[in-house]
Amino acid sequence: MKKSKAIRNPFYPIIIALLAIIAVFSWGIFQRLSDNPTVLNRLNPKSSANKLSQLVNYIDEYYVDTIQKEHLVDQTIQKVLQDLDPHSYYITKEEMRRMNEPLEGNFDGVGIEFRIIKDTLVIISVVEDGPSEKVGLLAGDRIIEVDSMHVAGVGLTNSDVFDKLRGPAETEVDIKVLRNGNPNVLDFTVTRGKIPIYSVASSYMLDNKTGYIKLIRFSKTTEEEFHNAASNLKNEGMTSLILDLRGNGGGFLNAAIAICDEFLGDNKLVVYTMGKSQPRHDHYATTVGELERTKVVVLIDQNSASASEIVAGALQDNDRGTIMGRRSFGKGLVQTQLDLYDKSAIRLTIARYYTPTGRSIQKPYGNGIDYDEEYYQRYESGELSDADSIHVIDSLKFITPKGKVVYGGGGIVPDVFLPLDESYRSSYFAHIIYSGMINNFAFDYADSHRDELLSKYDGNTDPNYNFVNDFEVSDQQFNKFVEFTKEGGFDPDKKDILKSEDMIKNRIKALIGRNIWDNDIYYKVLNQKDSDVKSALEISEEGEAI
Structure with missing residues (x-):
């Protein structure tokens, strides 16, 4: 645990903090179990829990400097629990809701997948039959204003987006967007609802x-x-x-x-x-x-x-x-x-x-x-x-x-x-994945070719089959991607480019498919090059005893 430079003796305040948090933790349990006589008997006036409660109150009232007791308590609880084992931990009230959402299977919001691209909030996809789809928001729309607050070019973060777009079901949020091919700003009022988080x-x-x-x-x-x-x-x-x-x-x-x-x-x-x-x-x-x-x-x-x-x-x-x-x-x-x-x-x-x-x-x-x-x-x-x-x-x-x-x-x-599988791995591949460059390039391509791709692959036949089997990222498109990464400040080694080219093309294609259609296309494309899935398919075809 890092020690504050403002404290000359590193051990004394940590000990005090640990004692303080034990007191707060004991009181929290007491609050929950106050109808249990056995627990009440243990927490008598002479108990260590009461002694520690007196101590933390004494520190709060008489310590030479003002302390942020809640922050101190939060940090120390986390340290106490982490010292028990790697999976016991403390969740602040601010973190609680967002940590529960994936396990609950839903959250209240407007129903979009977004990405911040060039300091602009861009809709990557809209949830089927969700609040945003119902009012006509589309993938590729650039959100420039939320509830009369400008959000483009202001250093927006993912956390800012959550705070502005999420909220209780049945509440409304006003959104202004720019849409490709339309010179006018479009206004939408979205009524928030339950948004599924799929397993x-x-x-x-x-x-x-x-x-x-x-x-x-x-x-x-x-x-x-x-x-x-x-x-x-x-x-x-x-x-x-x-x-x-x-x-x-x-x-x-x-x-x-x-x-x-x-x-x-x-x-x-x-x-x-x-x-x-x-x-x-x-x-x-x-x-x-x-x-x-x-x-x-x-x-x-x-x-x-x-x-x-x-x-x-x-x-x-x-x-x-x-x-x-x-x-x-x-x-x-x-x-x-x-x-x-x-x-x-x-x-x-x-x-x-x-x-x-x-x-x-x-x-x-x-x-x-x-x-x-x-x-x-x-x-x-x-x-x-x-x-x-x-x-x-x-x-x-x-x-x-x-x-x-x-x-x-x-x-x-x-x-x-x-x-x-390390046949395609390189420092270049790692950089474009972790930096998000490949996602941004694929989105830009999908956004500028959306109508063309939908017209070609989303007709009366199955787009899953036709796009997955027929569409290819050309050498010209790949070269544009390499130039895109260079413009982003990364100059790759030529050997790394050659080693990773096929897999990068596969990833770009998969991301384009997801931006236009859905996750099924994304995984269908990825699995074409996935050596694990290929091996599993071979074993599956050999049969097994049931």
């Missing part, structure tokens, strides 16, 4: 019998979304499924259990949780799932965590399907949320979860371990490119019902290892 990013048929579902989070709406996507794919002839959990950082435990229930037979153990104050609680599959007779391959990687690992671990331990990819993140801790009196909250680890064979897949933490740097250690050790470099602990070996060896103690080790 299923894409679902489509890879071929005549293999479906693909990209799941990006586990939220309250995940079960319904996944069930609907799977049902639609089965109606299209799906007999095998590739479930893509790469990059999925998790979410609600119940959502993960529901997904497993689609694949596992009645009364199969999915997962169990247990902690010092939490007795063992088993979760079982229930009635017949939608996909119990469907072949399944699950894709995971080093960023698949928590609920994603519950799904992968449950299927692996029940000898169901094939897990492919790279060793998952290794988050095997369960948090519960305590809401505090000021609308802030604490998410505290209360249990570990265990896969059906009894594995805890939580990777090590504490005792000098740099938890956040572990990803880079995997890369440097060669683990992401060579299965033999994966470190497993023999004492944490488990056996599945059919005799397969699996390991605990550090993520889910896949049944079939897929090395990280």
Whole structure:
């Protein structure tokens, strides 16, 4: 923790702050549990909690300088919780709403995806049947004014946009936009509403019998979304499924259990949780799932965590399907949320979860371990490119019902290892991705060719098929992109350009498709060059025991 230069003795104020926060934390629990006589008896006038409350009040009243007590408390609570384990943490009241939205599955707003391009707020897409679509806002519109406040060329940030456009449902916001091909400023009044945040990013048929579902989070709406996507794919002839959990950082435990229930037979153990104050609680599959007779391959990687690992671990331990990819993140801790009196909250680890064979897949933490740097250690050790470099602990070996060896103690080790594809990676590719240059270029192209692309690919035939298979980013367009990046201050090495050219063209095409149509086109294009998906498709075609 960084120490303030204004404080000469670095230890004394930290100790005082820690004591202060313990007092505030104890009082918050007291407020919530005041009807519990046992708790009230513990918090007697002679208790340490009361003593610490007196101390923090004394500091507030008599300390030589004015202190920002709320800020001090917030920062110190966070430090106290982070010292317990990597996944216990404090959420300020300001952060609370935005952190919950992805898990709730919706938020109140106007229903647009936006990007700030050249200091201008640009609509990338509008939510189907959402508030903005209903009044006629279109992708490509430039928002220049919100509620009589000018927002173009003023250094707008993403946070500013959220503050101005989000608000309670049924409230109104006045928006002025500029639209390509129209010299006039257009006025719209948008009535805010519930905007969905989807868990299923894409679902489509890879071929005549293999479906693909990209799941990006586990939220309250995940079960319904996944069930609907799977049902639609089965109606299209799906007999095998590739479930893509790469990059999925998790979410609600119940959502993960529901997904497993689609694949596992009645009364199969999915997962169990247990902690010092939490007795063992088993979760079982229930009635017949939608996909119990469907072949399944699950894709995971080093960023698949928590609920994603519950799904992968449950299927692996029940000898169901094939897990492919790279060793998952290794988050095997369960948090519960305590809401505090000021609308802030604490998410505290209360249990570990265990896969059906009894594995805890939580990777090590504490005792000098740099938890956040572990990803880079995997890369440097060669683990992401060579299965033999994966470190497993023999004492944490488990056996599945059919005799397969699996390991605990550090993520889910896949049944079939897929090395990280580095054939196209370069410093140039990394720069254009992380800087957002490729997104801006693709949007500019889509915006200036929108009518042409819609006319050519969105007629009576399927634009998904025609655009994905027929459209190509030409060499001329690619050269324009290279010049675009140079104008942005990055002069790439020629070897890097050649190494990454094919993948950059693929990314540009995918982004153009998403800007014009939707995420399905985006993933269809990306997956054409995705070596993991290609390998999963090959395994899926080989068949599996169910």
